[in-house]
Amino acid sequence: MKTRSTIIVTVYIVFLMLPIYWLLNMSFKTTNEILGTFSLWPVEFTLENYIKIFTDPTWYNGYINSLAYVSLNTVLSVSVALPAAYAFSRYRFLGDKHLFFWLLTNRMAPPAVFALPFFQLYSAIDLFDTHIAVALSHCLFNIPLAVWILEGFMSGIPKELDETAYIDGHSFWRFFLKIFVPTISAGIGVTAFFCFMFSWVEMLLAKSLTAVAAKPIAATMTRTASTAGYELGLLAAAGALTIIPGAIVIYFVRNYIAKGFALGRV
């Protein structure tokens, strides 16, 4: 029984790791070796691809741009979602159910539907090709998600906490910031993780809202694939580097991850 479990999980994880291993393998090879020979590990081990990325501003700026709009979006989404989620979990108000549903529909809106109008909208208000534009546009799906997850976590906190604080004479905002927010810090961590994740992996909107100054790493990669021939090694190295921020974030929230995936509603 025990060994069978281990085998199933191991096989699954090996399946997950194989493409990643191949990507890493390619990233340490030279273009000649990739196209010329087939080997399970780099024969002429080279760091050239990585050096190129870390020394060429068009490459490393891609990472900086991506991280900039992702962080901006995460902070923005979580901070506006906090009071809203509190309102949904604690109060009844006119149209609350409809509003919640409307928010959720935006999480489900296909980005392909919005790509072109977004381009026009952000060009019209002179934000095209800025980090702010991408961060704002990602709010479309991240804010609903953040409200949804946070509402789940907040509903798990007994109302007595609020009531005791008011009896003790705390004002609402004092209670909210000093007592309530620290109480659900785990939920905030999970929410931030999800906002980071969906903003980091989304590429269609990020690409159509930027040209040069705020170009995400993904756009740099596609442009390299098409203009500079087919530099697979470089592409693989760039791809491998995009895994790192995600891996770091996962490591920090690993204990909350399972709970967060259940959106606080288990």
Add this chain to the structure above:
Amino acid sequence: MIDRVSNQKAWLMVLPVILLVAFNAIIPLMTVVNYSVQETFGNNVFFWEGMKWFEEVLRSERFHASLGRQILFSFTILIIEVPLGILVALNMPRRGIGVSICLVLMALPLLIPWNVVGAMWNIFALPDIGLLGRAINGMGIEYNFTQNPVSAWLTVVAMDVWHWTSLVALLSYAGLCAIPDPYYQAAKIDGAGRWQIFRHIELPKLKRVLTIAILLRFMDSFMIYTEPFVLTGGGPGNTTTFLSIDLVKIALGQFDLGPAAAMSLIYFLIVLLLCWVFYTLMMRSESNTS
């Protein structure tokens, strides 16, 4: 669920969220509606066309074909990912160092940018330099996802299974961890077998997370764009041209704004309908359990 007090001032707390989302949702949506009922020949000159584009899209074989491909794809990946995800979740360790390792490694594919997922699978599956392509061809099976429609289709499905099964697994795992130990002890006393425990204890308790998992997966797979676009570009031919890919082809490739906008709205309405079913189901299961 806790009972909530009536308070209309709560609107003020929700206001920033409404403003930000409405800015991103309503203005672009109205732009799309605007295009969908007009014809343009450039220079910002528009002519009223009424429902013409909608009728055209709903009758076009091209739309039917991509919708059919989309539905087939979404159901295929659900049939694979859900049982596989549950199987993995059931066999994951519950305590010790293994938990962290499993969680971190399994969550890894979820945090890779979607175009990198496509590029990674491209490199992985290429018949001449890719590990997968080499291995399958080495076994004597003809495999080339850039030319053979069946190979392309299977590669896109395999890529999606690789990418998203972990989401189902982690959700189910969270659901399983929430089952209290006494349930298992009771089952043991009654002499229940492994399958009976799963069928009568675990599956009912998983119902709620599985609803979330299935509907999230269905909806996200319904919007899939970047991964198959990078991997196959929708080809060979149109084999892997799903709704989003087709839409972008029409809107940004051919710049047929009218038909593209009408198609967007029909597409969005389909998703909205699914979303409504999702929401109703979720709310119903919530009121049943509490």
